[in-house]
Amino acid sequence: MEGPLPPLPPVTTAPHATRVTDANTDARDTSAAATGPVLRWLSLTDTPPPRRLVEADDTLRADAAFKLVCEGTALLWRGDYHGARQLLAALGRRVDRHPAKRGATPRETFHLHRQAQGRRARLLGMLLVPVEPGWEVPLRRAPDVREACEHAYGPSAPDGPCAVSLRELLGVVGGYEWRRKGVPVPALGGDRVYAYHGVFSPIRGEYVDLVARAPLPADRSLALDVGTGTGVLAALLARRGVARVVATDQDPRALECARENAARLGVADQVDVVAADLFPPAPDPDFQGYPLVVCNPPWLPAKPTSSVEHAVYDPGGRMLRGFLAGLAPALAPGGEGWLVMSDLAELLELRAPDELAGLVADAGLTVVGRLDASPRHPKAADADDPLHAARAAETTTLWRLTRR
Numbered sequence: 001m002e003g004p005l006p007p008l009p010p011v012t013t014a015p016h017a018t019r020v021t022d023a024n025t026d027a028r029d030t031s032a033a034a035t036g037p038v039l040r041w042l043s044l045t046d047t048p049p050p051r052r053l054v055e056a057d058d059t060l061r062a063d064a065a066f067k068l069v070c071e072g073t074a075l076l077w078r079g080d081y082h083g084a085r086q087l088l089a090a091l092g093r094r095v096d097r098h099p100a101k102r103g104a105t106p107r108e109t110f111h112l113h114r115q116a117q118g119r120r121a122r123l124l125g126m127l128l129v130p131v132e133p134g135w136e137v138p139l140r141r142a143p144d145v146r147e148a149c150e151h152a153y154g155p156s157a158p159d160g161p162c163a164v165s166l167r168e169l170l171g172v173v174g175g176y177e178w179r180r181k182g183v184p185v186p187a188l189g190g191d192r193v194y195a196y197h198g199v200f201s202p203i204r205g206e207y208v209d210l211v212a213r214a215p216l217p218a219d220r221s222l223a224l225d226v227g228t229g230t231g232v233l234a235a236l237l238a239r240r241g242v243a244r245v246v247a248t249d250q251d252p253r254a255l256e257c258a259r260e261n262a263a264r265l266g267v268a269d270q271v272d273v274v275a276a277d278l279f280p281p282a283p284d285p286d287f288q289g290y291p292l293v294v295c296n297p298p299w300l301p302a303k304p305t306s307s308v309e310h311a312v313y314d315p316g317g318r319m320l321r322g323f324l325a326g327l328a329p330a331l332a333p334g335g336e337g338w339l340v341m342s343d344l345a346e347l348l349e350l351r352a353p354d355e356l357a358g359l360v361a362d363a364g365l366t367v368v369g370r371l372d373a374s375p376r377h378p379k380a381a382d383a384d385d386p387l388h389a390a391r392a393a394e395t396t397t398l399w400r401l402t403r404r
Contacts, residue, residue: 042164044152045306047125050074058083062090069126076128076163081142084166088127095120100386107349113386125165133157148176152197185232187212188239191265193232196257200311202232206373207296207340210398211236214371217336219291226278226295226323229311231258231271233294238267248276279326289332295323296340301350324363328403337401347390360401369400
């Protein structure tokens with residue numbers, strides 16, 4: 001995404017004045033005071049361009065850099081690329097000297113934790129590196145990031161010099177490595193699933209294992225996977241013997257990702273990936289519904305701050321509520337809906353203990369069974385994590401739902 005930046009005078013501490021501006025605007029300088037080059041702002045999030053900017057290199061000490069970013073001044077790096085990475089790590093250590101406080105309640109602790117995460121991301125995002133046309137980073141010892149940037153930002157390279165947060169660029173490069181190497185999924189016999197940038201990777205296997213364990217309905221002719229993401233659950237259902245799986249998502253990256261994974265896993269003939277917000281239109285007037293509908297919605301009713309966080313945070317529980325409200329009409333007679341959810345929101349007091357049961361009842365549904373799994377991710381065992389108590393007690397459940 002791009003963000004606007006009004007013309008600003010140069011910062012007196014900068015070796016050269018540089019201005020960052022919206023990538024969609026004319027780059028001509030309209031400020032009488034700004035005399036340096038103009039850079040376009042490059043960002044995958046809603047983060048606006050910095051309002052103050054100075055150029056920096058390897059002579060800048062970490063304490064001085066930390067003071068500048070805390071005051072709201074971004075640093076455009078002109079030194080060695082690995083020096084920038086070292087400075088970013090040093091800034092991170094300084095931010096982490098003041099960890100999030102623990103609140104009086106789990107809910108308060110969660111919000112304080114999110115505030116601390118936001119502050120950390122904001123401060124570390126103030127270290128910028130230049131990017132030239134062709135996705136070249138014009139710094140000493142800079143790696144070739146062209147393929148990673150094309151994957152994240154799109155095939156069209158910028159037509160002029162840009163500035164990007166080093167933290168974001170490292171995330172882009174790291175995400176591309178995940179994309180290139182894939183994630184092995186035990187429930188698929190160890191075959192790998194490849195996540196596109198911004199599409200949640202199935203690194204937490206509990207929800208996949210639950211879908212692998214749940215008893216399939218007698219009618220295995222058709223299933224619907226709502227919010228398919230990488231397509232891992234759709235592929236798993238196809239591997240388990242469901243003749244045809246319709247997989248929906250509204251994110252174009254997720255749709256392309258799911259199609260590619262279905263082809264890689266040899267189930268492209270069984271999986272039909274469809275662009276839809278939750279439920280697709282009925283294929284014909286005589287359609288009787290789906291014998292099986294599966295959904296693994298975001299688990300926490302909070303605001304996401306990046307594209308990949310949409311798989312974790314769902315403001316107001318929109319997807320959960322939409323899925324439950326539309327499930328009964330989508331089910332075939334005798335069909336089942338599988339809702340895969342963690343109880344982390346309840347443990348953090350973000351959702352009332354009886355709220356999910358109320359939503360199920362209000363949707364005309366009843367619970368006919370459940371399967372549970374305990375967390376296996378490292379944070380569940382990290383006593384230093386502010387949310388450790390909730391994460392350690394977390395249970396992921398596959399709820400088997402039918403129409404009343």
